[in-house]
Amino acid sequence: MSNQSYSETNESADLHVTGEAVYVDDIPVGGQLLTGRVVISPYAHAKIVSFDLRDARRIPGVHAVLAHADIPGDNQMGPVVKDEPCLAADEVTFCGQAVFLIAAETEQQCREAERLIQVAYEPLDAILDIETAMSNDSLMGSHRRIERGDVEAAFAASDHIIEGELRTGAQEHWYLETQACLCVPGERDEITAYSSTQHPSETQALIAGVLGIRRNSVVVEVRRMGGGFGGKETQANHTACWTALLCRATRRPVKIRLFRDDDMIMTGKRHRFLTRYKAGFTGNGILEAVRIELNADGGAATDLSFAILERAMLHADNSYYIANFSVTGAIWKTNLPPNTAMRGFGGPQGTAAIETVVDRVARFLRKDPAEIRSRNFYGTISRNTTHYGQTVENNRLPEMYNQLIRSSDYRERRIAVDEFNATHEFYKKGLALTPVKFGISFTTSFLNQAGALVNIYTDGTILVNHGGTEMGQGLHSKIRHIAAREFGVSLKRVKVSATNTSKVPNTSATAASTGSDLNGMAVRNAAATLKSRIAETIAEVFSEENRSSPTFASHIVFEDESIIDGDHPERRIAFADAMPIMQHRQVSLSATGYYRTPDIGWDREKGRGKPFHYYAFGMAVSEVLLDLLTGRHKLLRTDILHDTGTSINPAIDIGQVEGGFIQGVGWCTTEEIKWDENGRLMTHSPDTYKIPTVGDIPQDFRVSLLRTDPNPGTIHGSKAVGEPPFMLSLSVWLAIKDAVSAVAGHELEPEFSLPATYEVILLSIEKLKAKTLKEASL
Amino acid sequence: MTRVTVKTTINHRKYELAPDPNQTLLDILREELGLTGTKRGCEIGQCGACTVLIDGRAANSCLVLAPQIDGKEILTVEGLASDGRLHPLQESFMDHDAVHCGFCTPGMLMSAKDLLDHAPHPSEEEIRVGISGNLCRCTGYVQIVDAIHDAAERLGKKERIEN
Missing domain, CATH: 3.30.365.10 (Aldehyde oxidase/xanthine dehydrogenase, molybdopterin binding domain)
Structure with a gap:
């Protein structure tokens, strides 16, 4: 049955829908x-x-x-x-x-x-929270710092200053x-x-x-x-x-x-953070100086906490140019399971901090938050270096902003939301736009390497082994596409093997969204070695048949399931027919490929360098309806525009954008991890820990990929997509906050934390109402 | 523990089994019969990964004890295709890339089958309700809902042709 049905998109789909796909627990023993x-x-x-x-x-x-x-x-x-x-x-x-x-x-x-x-x-x-760890000086490693400019001087010169604290919660995978x-x-x-x-x-x-x-x-x-x-x-x-x-x-x-x-x-979770911030800005909402202090709950052992904190610090700018910027970070050791990697890897926590700052600036100035965001975006020619010194090349933010503001009808809906709020006492609507700029590469630079082993068999079938692992992100499907394209053959000819350390050794983790970037390149390099061997041999064959005008190996092309002399297209041989010739002529049909990301480097001590090969961009607009009496909210509509370069597989990429976004919505709203006073996890089952169900997705969900130029220097012009869309969910969190803020006519800053559970929302509303009453009575 | 005798039909095949009475249907399917398409997700009836049809209705097989399947007809993901042809739901899940890691897929398909068997022309809201007991951590559900919509249409067409 599996042979009859076949998916262009997903190399294992036929196995999944019939129950034949094998996971560890399914292996017959x-x-x-x-x-x-x-x-x-x-x-x-x-x-x-x-x-x-x-x-x-x-x-x-x-x-x-x-x-x-x-x-x-x-x-x-x-x-x-x-x-x-x-x-x-x-x-x-x-x-x-x-x-x-x-x-x-x-x-x-x-x-x-x-x-x-x-x-x-x-x-x-036992130490069970960040504050206790701080007061006990229970520090893991040392304090980290990335700085640019003179923050104190810029604060003194700023028109306005805001200060605050943000808590972001843990998340179970x-x-x-x-x-x-x-x-x-x-x-x-x-x-x-x-x-x-x-x-x-x-x-x-x-x-x-x-x-x-x-x-x-x-x-x-x-x-x-x-x-x-x-x-x-x-x-x-x-x-x-x-x-x-x-x-x-x-x-x-x-x-x-x-x-x-x-x-x-x-098992460990996404790190919860306690973040303190201070920001100075102009009357136009331009950020002049920002100080962000990130405190992560590392748990009882180091795991990947250093790298996670580092990525949080490298994403505390999100999409904004901040001339004077100080980001400090610390990991606190507690008596909880060692916290670990989770999609975004610190990026969401860093991004949530600066998004809170920009949101507050807009509320302070009574300006539209999307407008304030766009004013602070990295520029395309100037204002385009990050606080760690990397230039933001091929910046898509301004272009995406203009597109999304239009396609989402942001301005009209802003007016409609305000009108709705003016006429409804117990319901409020909220609307928010958030951008994301996400750096692609392991920040531990040497990890940016990958290997592949490609075998061609004499029946013309191809088996691709590479160091990456398949976890549902569609890596093997993308690799199959890449290999088929390199050899100019149909997908059916290519199979991707299970990942096996005896075939491709000493690999990096499939992580940091780099799976197809790194392994795709390694597969391409292995294919290049094989193609050059095949071209030489087949050029010999063609030349033997045409002694007066020999075929040059360098002019051989691989397309349409054939190997063709580009100068004499009539000289061609079917791909499958060529492989037995290779064996008879004693040429190996197996080759390894290796790739390392070029031109990146990061000086951890100085906090300077080019840690990322490139940036992936995205933007989202979300609208919510909030019931003020219960804290319940409905996600009415989300529009996402995401940049995947030239997508290798748009169906997979759109699935990753939707799935990453919804997982983020869980982190922002319903997924609440609680430990009791003895450090025992209380939310240890789906009874009490709520990941999004189908009922939690936007009623109206519009996702599109940015039409754009191929990304330079990556496999087939594509961009990584695993993690970046996760952070687009902050648009939902801030839309809820916008709805809460409407309770006080956007005059007061709501107390807010992440996740915005019903409890957080209700308390926030009550405090706003109390403050409003107090001010009214004065 | 005294074993019980259970007569049941699983994927159109008759079985006479002698399980422990505290074994679950999920245990029987996976451990006794090697039908590993039905997945263990949470084992407390919350995630839907183990969904099968019992007499045509979706049920969490982790919550069903062996004696409860006596005289019942069970359908698992392995029995969804018939005569070597995939069920339209299976085809549309493939076509809409509704399968990512695939671990929720078998349960999702069985819940969707229950839905379409009883509501052949479901609205989007009905589809959402129909799979509300099945968790997926990868897709964001959109492609799954689209796939079920499409399967309903395919089934409708098939029905019209057969009539």
Whole structure:
């Protein structure tokens, strides 16, 4: 059946709609499979005084119960900084930290064994929020700073000053497929891990580390993930390491698939931030000086917090030129699960800060916020360098603004919203436009590299292996398009393999929206090597047949499923027919490709350089209807214009824009993470943690891709699309704030935080009403 | 635990099973029968990834205990195509790129089938209600709603031709 149906867009769609697509939990394993379970800490911070595993080990069907001392290699799974034990040794530092591992024949036996583990904990004081961490000087690493100009002098010279604080919340990834790994033992110390990971090479390295074996004994394979969103960039390693330890201890295949609630309790989230800001501006709303202090809740271990804070600092300008700008940042260590990558990677938190500033400036001046935004946009010729010194090249912001203001009927709707608000007491409408400028590249510059291995078989079929992983973002589908285009063949001829560390080694994570940029280029480079070999051989063949006018290899073209002499188009051979000739003439049909992003560099210490290969731009206008009595709101309409360069696959890109935006709407509105006073996660299930459903999407949703020139220096002129649209959701958050603000006739600044839950909205409205009454009575 | 005898039809095939009474339908499908198209998402009936049809109506198979399927007809995503032809919903999901990571897709398809079987010409609002119990974290739902619309039209055309 799969052979009959075929999608041009999605290389696996036929498998998904028939239920044949295989995820880790679906891989058929023989009768030897054991189930793994992780026993976690019930305390946010405690000493492990003693434990006894003997009773647990006696349960029939239980094959292994492991503690830290049973780890044959390093008890370590920190991805960058080695501060994250695989299993807690003397101390637990967050609720949900792994302490013991169990492998048994059934889940029930695992649970029985868990009940019989005896542990004595001695609870210690725990730090559960950023303020407490600050007052205890619980700093992770050091303070960071990126500055330009003289902020203090510019404040003194500014017409107006505003100051404030913004809290942005944590966010759970809520990938539909929870963390999962299946490990199968091989000969000697070999092990194969089928892991739902965004970073197979790191998973391989950490498995080798905990097992105390060499990396050439570990193979990690990823067919696909049921969603990643950054949550499987480093923290898939954990489940993989635990599974590998149980596999090694039992010498049997072992699978761990975290239950949803366990996954939510054990894994880190998007960092919550406490941001303080001060801004000086002119009477026209031009930002003269801004100071932003970003404080991130890092959780109990470093994970990727440094890079996340850095990206937040590099996006605290969003789309605005700020002549005098100081951005400082700190990560605070708390007793919560180590926070980690999530779509946007600090970008949303930095962007939310400056969007709050610009929004406030507009309200202060009683001006239209979209107008104030456009006045502060980066210029195309002047006012076009960022606070870290990179020039904003090919700036699309002014052009997109003009287009979107028109296509969304922004001005007419602004008037209509004001009229509605003037005539409705219990309902208010809000409207907001927000832009996004998002830097594309890993800010840790050396990570911007990728590899590929392309094989052509003698039947003319092509198998593409590359270092990127498929998590639903459509990477493999784009890679298939790229390969087909390079060889001038139909999509049907090309298959993209599962990602496998034995085929393409030492890869970077599929992250930072760079998957198709980096791997696409590596695939193109591999294809170029093969094409040059094929061209030489086929030119020989053509020349042998036409001795008077030989074919030049450099004039061979690949198109229409054929290999053609560009000078003599009648000399052609079908692609598939050429491949057996290659084999007979003893020429390899397998080649590797490698790519590194050119001309980028970032001096972390100085806070200066060109960290990004280019910028992706987007803009959104959202309108909401708010019920003042309940805080309930409806997203009436969203218009998005997004820049993907020359899209490799518009259907995928539009899907990414819509999906990223809606995930952002969740972060901005309903997704609220709460811990109790003991550091236990209260919102650990979809019962209490609400990601957007279909009912939460805009009633009227208009998404289009910017018609624009090809992006220079990228694969087929395209731009990355994974993360940038996430931040467009701030238009919804600010539209809600606009509606709240209408309660006081836009005369007062509402107290607001993110997510804008019903509770936040109602409290904000009440405070505005109280202030209005007070002012009226004076 | 005393096993129970359960007679059921799954994807048009008759089965006589002897599960533990506390096994869920989801366990039976995935672990006993190898029908892994039905996914484990939350296991508390909130995400819809495990949706199947029981006597033609959508149900979360993680909340259905084995004895409850005695005498029932179950349809899973693996049984959606018939005679080697995809169901129009499957085709339209492919055509509208309604599949991203794919993990919600089987449940989404089954909820959509229930909807179209009972409301062949649904409004956009009815479609939204019809899949309101199915979470998707990738797509933003738009392509899914479009795909269901389109499938309804395809089914309507097919019906007209057959009549």
